[in-house]
Amino acid sequence: MSHPDNKGLKSIKFYVTTKYGCGYIENRSAQSMVATPYASIGSDIYDDLIYKGFRRSGQYVYKPHCEECQECIPIRLSPTLFVISRSQKRVIKKHAHITAKILPLQYSEEHYELYINYQNKRHRSKNDHENDMTDYHDFLIKSNVQSKLIEFRDQGKLVMVTIIDEMENGLSAVYTFYDSTNPKNSLGTFSILWLLNYSLNKKVPYLYLGYWIRKSVKMAYKINFKPYEILINDLWQEASE
Incomplete structure (x- = not known):
């Protein structure tokens, strides 16, 4: 390590x-x-x-x-300590038919179209798309470390893409975008549950989820995975809400 x-x-x-x-x-x-x-x-x-x-x-x-x-508080999970909740078990059962494929981090038109639809539905106006292609390449496809792309399909249809970085000290979930036509599908939750299982199989100690922001609805979901650790004063410590 x-x-x-x-x-x-x-x-x-x-x-x-x-x-x-x-x-x-x-x-x-x-x-x-x-x-x-x-x-x-x-x-x-x-x-x-x-x-x-x-x-x-x-x-x-x-x-x-x-x-x-x-x-903005860094947050991470331990795959070996994670305790799945009843609602998370239901998410896994609901999406048990979804298949995942690990791919090199590279551009795909199909992935890009899903990304644009995700941005339009969740984060911005449809008219705000001037630099979409540049942003997609610069912030998602370029990497100097060991990065991979995971595509999730439902009966052949692309429904989600997750970009990860693999490290000796763990796995970092860089970005996830998905078909957000039906928000109740909980695909984002399914992605993290899948990554926890993947991390467990890879025998890495941590899954890093970026930042938890208490006042941001977009980031609040991260503390639904318990137990979790947060970085306070340069010290990782277990926390609960």
Whole structure:
């Protein structure tokens, strides 16, 4: 397992971005700390950065660095300790017929169309699509670490795509998009349950879910998987709500 004080980190520099609009809490600005140069961040250094609360978006590895807000809290799950709830068991039973296939991280027109539909239904106006293709490549397809793509199909129809990073210290769920025609399908929940089982089979100690944000409905679901750990003052600790 990588040590959290890997000497390779000494070759990495960090800078803080200018302020931009927060995508999770209304009427707030945000800043990020970004690790550079991104071309030097291989799997060993990435392991340690994830341990320290960073995330990956394309070739960029970052973590929130807001002066007046500490709402973004890194969260991870232990596959061996996870206790499935009754509602989560129902989700697995409901989607037992869905098949999953692990693929290299590469572009697919079918995946891209699902991504656009997901963005239009859940995150934005349909007219806001000027840089869709560039964004998709830059933030989802590009990677300097060991990344994979998992496609989920229901009787041959593509219903969900999950992008993951595989590390010595665990598995990082980078991004998931799915057919959101019926929100009650709980495909996002199914994805995490599938990843927990995958992590268990891979014998990795943790599944990293990015950030839990108490005040964001989009991120609140992450604490439905128990027990979970959060990173507070640079220390991972078990928490409960």
